[in-house]
Amino acid sequence: MERTGVEMSDVELLGAVATGDRDALRGLYDRHAPWLRIRLGRRCPDPGVVEEVLQDTFLAVWRKPATFQARGEVGAWLWGIAIRRLLSAMRPRRALPWERLVAPPVPSAEDIVLLDVAHGELAHAVDALTPELRAVIQAVVMDGLSSREAAQLLGVPAGTVRTRMMRARTQLREALS
Amino acid sequence: MTYPSGEPGVFESNRHPCRVSIELLREYVSGRLGASAAGALELHLIACAACQQGVAAAGGADANERARHESTWARLALDIEPAPAVAERLAIRLGLPPHVATLVASAPPLRTAWVLILTALLGLSVLAAYMGQGPAGTLAFLVLAPIVPVIGVAIAYGQVGEPVGELAGVAPYPAFKVVLLRTMTVVTAALVPAIPLSFLLPAVGPSHLLLWLLPAVAASTTTLAVATWIRPERAAAFTMLAWLAIAAPSATRARFLSSDELIARLPLFQPAAQVMFVTVAVLAVIVVVHRRALLGGDPGLGGLP
Numbered sequence: 001m002e003r004t005g006v007e008m009s010d011v012e013l014l015g016a017v018a019t020g021d022r023d024a025l026r027g028l029y030d031r032h033a034p035w036l037r038i039r040l041g042r043r044c045p046d047p048g049v050v051e052e053v054l055q056d057t058f059l060a061v062w063r064k065p066a067t068f069q070a071r072g073e074v075g076a077w078l079w080g081i082a083i084r085r086l087l088s089a090m091r092p093r094r095a096l097p098w099e100r101l102v103a104p105p106v107p108s109a110e111d112i113v114l115l116d117v118a119h120g121e122l123a124h125a126v127d128a129l130t131p132e133l134r135a136v137i138q139a140v141v142m143d144g145l146s147s148r149e150a151a152q153l154l155g156v157p158a159g160t161v162r163t164r165m166m167r168a169r170t171q172l173r174e175a176l177s
Numbered sequence: 178m179t180y181p182s183g184e185p186g187v188f189e190s191n192r193h194p195c196r197v198s199i200e201l202l203r204e205y206v207s208g209r210l211g212a213s214a215a216g217a218l219e220l221h222l223i224a225c226a227a228c229q230q231g232v233a234a235a236g237g238a239d240a241n242e243r244a245r246h247e248s249t250w251a252r253l254a255l256d257i258e259p260a261p262a263v264a265e266r267l268a269i270r271l272g273l274p275p276h277v278a279t280l281v282a283s284a285p286p287l288r289t290a291w292v293l294i295l296t297a298l299l300g301l302s303v304l305a306a307y308m309g310q311g312p313a314g315t316l317a318f319l320v321l322a323p324i325v326p327v328i329g330v331a332i333a334y335g336q337v338g339e340p341v342g343e344l345a346g347v348a349p350y351p352a353f354k355v356v357l358l359r360t361m362t363v364v365t366a367a368l369v370p371a372i373p374l375s376f377l378l379p380a381v382g383p384s385h386l387l388l389w390l391l392p393a394v395a396a397s398t399t400t401l402a403v404a405t406w407i408r409p410e411r412a413a414a415f416t417m418l419a420w421l422a423i424a425a426p427s428a429t430r431a432r433f434l435s436s437d438e439l440i441a442r443l444p445l446f447q448p449a450a451q452v453m454f455v456t457v458a459v460l461a462v463i464v465v466v467h468r469r470a471l472l473g474g475d476p477g478l479g480g481l482p
Contacts, residue, residue: 022257029250034233035222037245038206042215051249055256062257075223123213134212142216 010074018065029058032075036082043143043153044086053089057082083143087152125175133168136161195227199235202228206235295325296370303377312439315378319446320424322371323392324417327400329363331413357401364397388446395454396420398461405468 016024040050068077139150151158204210236242306314396416403412427445440446
């Protein structure tokens with residue numbers, strides 16, 4: 001999967017895309033599509049939809065590379081496009097099976113990734129939440145969605161997202177104190 | 178803190194040394210990683226080139242994943258426009274937005290060839306002016322040069338079915354702008370090689386540039402003006418015939434003259450004629466501006482006012 005542009009930075013590749021360089025788009029695609037695919041796959045069980053969303057996302061990159069603001073990460077920008085494309089691809093809304101949305105917790109894993117102790121405690125607290133609350137935390141905190149967008153992703157009313165978010169915050173605060 | 182398996186830093190790159198192990202990335206890719214750890218890793222993945230590469234490598238080991246990656250790219254490649262041509266990159270470098278550059282630079286494949294052929298014809302005229310005794314070469318150049326851009330315009334619109342012709346019909350710009358942009362491109366492409374060639378003519382120095390440049394401008398603008406009534410390629414044919422009709426009487430007298438006398442005597446090359454060309458050009462521009470809404474519309478409606 002490694003082609004041209006491997007040694008160029010994301011921002012440089014994006015600049016080349018703005019001049020109509022297809023190889024640069026291919027470079028960005030090879031670099032970012034794999035992790036976007038996995039991350040989208042954890043939020044949408046249908047691989048066909050995920051691939052459509054990826055195609056849409058990189059088409060948007062090709063057509064409007066200038067919407068990237070010079071500050072910030074290209075990866076964050078791409079994820080922002082991808083998650084919103086996923087949301088519109090999932091209309092009409094239907095509830096997702098929770099077990100596909102949130103993988104079952106593996107207790108041994110978090111201390112590997114979470115590099116400081118406080119983070120580790122938070123991880124335990126998050127894993128201890130019910131799947132519903134965890135999904136809301138994931139959508140709102142980690143994916144940076146608004147409560148309305150999270151509601152769309154999770155197939156519940158926006159008010160439900162807000163109340164679940166409040167409950168999740170309370171439980172986390174209790175677990176950490 | 179322990180790293181149960183896989184050496185830390187396997188995916189260390191020069192820019193992003195990373196302590197996340199390959200085993201952890203594999204757990205994540207296979208969906209075995211818990212929610213909080215996966216969430217933290219996802220936040221980390223946004224910015225870590227080494228881990229992005231690690232995920233790609235872990236997923237790339239799976240043939241299905243690789244096939245999906247390639248087939249999505251293949252569909253994406255169909256969606257994106259073809260690679261920009263040299264002319265298009267040049268236009269972008271000159272400061273045109275990419276979509277305008279596409280419009281300007283996209284051309285029927287034959288257009289470039291035609292411009293080359295016409296330029297070669299002009300070159301032959303120059304050669305004839307040197308080698309022949311009479312003024313035939315000079316005259317050929319002075320009559321031919323003004324219609325080169327007009328022929329260019331005719332060719333640019335000649336193939337109704339070609340994609341860019343349709344692009345001009347459906348592009349989200351006023352059709353006027355599209356036609357004007359493309360005509361200007363064609364005219365420029367046709368005139369640029371003709372100018373240095375005209376300097377090579379034995380009897381036509383820099384001061385005589387006006388002899389053919391003015392008729393060229395008049396012919397191009399007239400073509401645009403007529404194109405508000407009929408299809409551009411027919412308008413171009415009309416203008417060419419009109420120009421040849423004007424130039425023909427001069428040609429019949431030319432055989433008795435030398436090149437210098439040709440320019441000194443023929444009415445076509447006198448100040449009065451040049452004033453006329455300027456007048457025609459100005460009138461044509463007024464017509465074009467006045468009737469711009471009718472320019473470059475549906476070719477099927479050509480002829481309807």
